[in-house]
């Protein structure tokens with residue numbers, strides 16, 4: 001019998017400080033394979049810092065991060081190859097077409113020209129943007145641009161998607177489209193997602209939730225099981241910050 005596959009992401013005892021500011025304190029949680037985990041926190045909770053540690057932009061003060069079983073510090077190449085990242089800042093060039101952008105990013109991942117064309121077609125289908133393949137990114141709507149960023153993040157077939165406030169600044173319909181695309185990827189492609197948000201309404205009952213506040217995990221579990229304590233607890237934390 002083979003051992004069970006490791007989780008998509010395992011964070012244990014993770015701490016990080018910026019000088020005197022303790023941005024994360026002993027944070028531990030897991031993103032199981034094929035799961036959608038919402039990382040819920042008000043501004044300054046530590047979400048972006050956590051993502052920066054997972055992507056190796058910063059090195060943690062203490063603790064461990066494993067992506068699909070690979071230690072982010074000791075095996076960074078293996079760990080990063082399994083990550084797809086959609087940060088708040090845009091990675092696509094607005095003056096180029098979607099296909100030109102995706103070709104460029106495929107090349108950055110070492111995906112050859114012959115392999116790139118069918119993979120670009122595949123990721124565009126996954127985010128429902130096939131009809132925009134040759135449109136300049138600047139001409140796409142906000143929601144389409146966000147889905148285009150997700151397509152870029154999927155090119156190298158990551159096992160885990162990190163999404164930092166992926167729906168920020170979008171209207172309700174565009175937000176729903178982005179969420180639908182990510183939830184669909186989990187259902188059909190077996191991708192896992194860590195979805196950072198400060199919006200309680202982005203969480204579905206079947207989601208797992210990790211509530212981060214002032215650098216600490218305050219509450220974790222399935223939204224349906226946490227029920228009222230999640231809504232009340234998060235409201236109290238929001239008021240504490242205000």
Ligand SMILES: Nc1ncnc2c1ncn2[C@@H]1O[C@H](COP(=O)(O)OP(=O)(O)OP(=O)(O)O)[C@@H](O)[C@H]1O
Pocket residue numbers: 018021022023041042043044045046047048049050198
């Ligand atoms: N480069 C930095 N230098 C100093 N302090 C920082 C730096 N980056 C973040 N911090 C501090 O660390 C804490 C966590 O910030 P972080 O940006 O990770 O939170 P966040 O949950 O992502 O919030 P937001 O949604 O506003 O981005 C905050 O107190 C913030 O002021």
